Amino acid sequence: MVGLPVTDLNAPIGPDEFSALMERLGPWPADSRLSPVAIAVSGGADSMALAVLALRWRQSIMALVVDHALRPESANEARLTAQRLSDVGIPVKILTLDAFPAGRMQERARGARFAAIEQAAVELGCTDLLVAHHLSDQEETVWMRYVGGSGPSGLAGMAPQSIRGRIRVVRPLLEVHPARLRATLLAAGVAWIEDPSNQNRRFERVRWRQDLTSGQRSAAHSMRAEAVRKRLGDDADLAEILAQHAQWHAEGWVSLERAGLNETVVASLIRLVGNQNYRPSRESVRRLLEQPEGALGGVLMRQAGRWGDGLIFIREERACEGAIAANSDAVWDGRWRYLGSEDGEIAGLREAASHLDARALGCPASVIRTLPGIWRDGCLMALPDLLDEGSGAPFVWAGNVPATGESVFDAEKDL
Incomplete structure (x- = not known):
C-alpha cells in the first residue's frame, strides 16, 4: 500500500495513469459489448470518478447503481446518479432492493447489495466488477483491524483483486488519494452526491477517517506490508498441508488426516465448509480442539471413523x-x-x-x-x-x- 508518486493532490488522474493501474490488474476481457466490465457506483465522488476513468480506459462498461431503499431519498439519488452517468456516456442500470427484515439493517443491506450487483453482472455477461476503495480507505481499514486484534490476514487490508461469488472484484484505486478522485471529477465537470452519513461520528469508520494523523496513516503502510509478507508465507504453509492431508468432497465436506491437524488448518476448514466471511477466532478453535468432537461456526468437527484416521468437517444441520x-x-x-x-x-x-x-x-x-x-x-x-x-x-x-x-x-x- 504505497501511494502513487504524485505530490499534487489536486492533480486529476490522467488516462495513461489509470490505464497503467488497470494493466497491473489484468488480463481483461476484450473490449466488446458482449463482455462489459461492471462498476459499482453509489453516486459519491469516489465511485463516480472511477466510472469516469473507466470510460476513458475502455468503451464496454456498465455502471450498476443500487437503490437500497433505506432512506426516503434513496430512489431520487439513484435516478440522479444514473442521469449524471448517462450524461457523460456511461451506460447504467439501477437495481432496487426489496425491503429488509428488522434487525442488523446495515449488514443485511451490504449482503443484499452485493447479491443484486453480482446477479446483474452475471446477467450482463460481466466477469469483473470495479469498486472504488482508495488509499485512505485502506489506511483506515488497517488501523480498525489492528485495534480489533487482527492478525496478518486482517492487517493485510483489502486486496486489489479477489473472487467473490461468480465475479472478480477489482479495486484499482487502493494507491490513489481520494482528493485526486474529486479533482478528476471537477476537471471533467461531473457532479456527485455527498452522503451525510460520511460525517456521522456514530460510525466507527467516520471516526477513524477524521481522527487519524498523517503519522498514523504512514504507519499503516508499514503495518500492511509486513502483514502481507507474513500472510503469504502462512498461506503457502497452509496450502502445502491441505494438499497433503485434506480432501474436499463434492457434497461440501472435508476429511483431514491427523498429520495435518493444527489450529490454522481447522479454522480454515470451518470457514470453508460453513461458507463464513471470516475464520473463527484462534481462541475458539483452541477450545474446540480440546474436545474430541464439537461444533463451531455452523460446522461440526467429528472423528472420521470409517472415513479416515483423522477428522471430518461437515455442515451443522441446525445451522x-x-x-x-x-x-x-x-x-x-x-x-x-x-x-x-x-x-x-x-x-x-x-x-x-x-x-x-x-x-x-x-x-x-x-x-x-x-x-x-x-x-x-x-x-x-x-x-x-x-x-x-x-x-x-x-x-x-x-x-x-x-x-x-x-x-x-x-x-x-x-x-
Whole structure:
C-alpha cells in the first residue's frame, strides 16, 4: 500500500495513469459489448470518478447503481446518479432492493447489495466488477483491524483483486488519494452526491477517517506490508498441508488426516465448509480442539471413523437455512445454487435422507441430511443430482470462500 508518486493532490488522474493501474490488474476481457466490465457506483465522488476513468480506459462498461431503499431519498439519488452517468456516456442500470427484515439493517443491506450487483453482472455477461476503495480507505481499514486484534490476514487490508461469488472484484484505486478522485471529477465537470452519513461520528469508520494523523496513516503502510509478507508465507504453509492431508468432497465436506491437524488448518476448514466471511477466532478453535468432537461456526468437527484416521468437517444441520422458493439461480444456505426450473421450495433433506444408503453413496449420513432437495407441499420431489445423477435436481456449489489466499470485503466500507 504505497501511494502513487504524485505530490499534487489536486492533480486529476490522467488516462495513461489509470490505464497503467488497470494493466497491473489484468488480463481483461476484450473490449466488446458482449463482455462489459461492471462498476459499482453509489453516486459519491469516489465511485463516480472511477466510472469516469473507466470510460476513458475502455468503451464496454456498465455502471450498476443500487437503490437500497433505506432512506426516503434513496430512489431520487439513484435516478440522479444514473442521469449524471448517462450524461457523460456511461451506460447504467439501477437495481432496487426489496425491503429488509428488522434487525442488523446495515449488514443485511451490504449482503443484499452485493447479491443484486453480482446477479446483474452475471446477467450482463460481466466477469469483473470495479469498486472504488482508495488509499485512505485502506489506511483506515488497517488501523480498525489492528485495534480489533487482527492478525496478518486482517492487517493485510483489502486486496486489489479477489473472487467473490461468480465475479472478480477489482479495486484499482487502493494507491490513489481520494482528493485526486474529486479533482478528476471537477476537471471533467461531473457532479456527485455527498452522503451525510460520511460525517456521522456514530460510525466507527467516520471516526477513524477524521481522527487519524498523517503519522498514523504512514504507519499503516508499514503495518500492511509486513502483514502481507507474513500472510503469504502462512498461506503457502497452509496450502502445502491441505494438499497433503485434506480432501474436499463434492457434497461440501472435508476429511483431514491427523498429520495435518493444527489450529490454522481447522479454522480454515470451518470457514470453508460453513461458507463464513471470516475464520473463527484462534481462541475458539483452541477450545474446540480440546474436545474430541464439537461444533463451531455452523460446522461440526467429528472423528472420521470409517472415513479416515483423522477428522471430518461437515455442515451443522441446525445451522442450515430454512426453505426458500425454488427460483432458478437461487442460492440455498449460502452454499448451493439451484440451476433448475421445477416449482416448489429448496430445503435440506433432513429426515428424508434416512432412507438413502450413505455407505453406497460414499458420504456420511449427517452430510446427506444437510444437502438441498426440491420440496412441494411438504413432499420431497427431487434429490440433488449429487445423489441422483441423471434425474436429480441440478445444484452446484456456490460457496465463495477459498481455503487459502482469501480476502474478504471490508465490513465497514460498502460497495
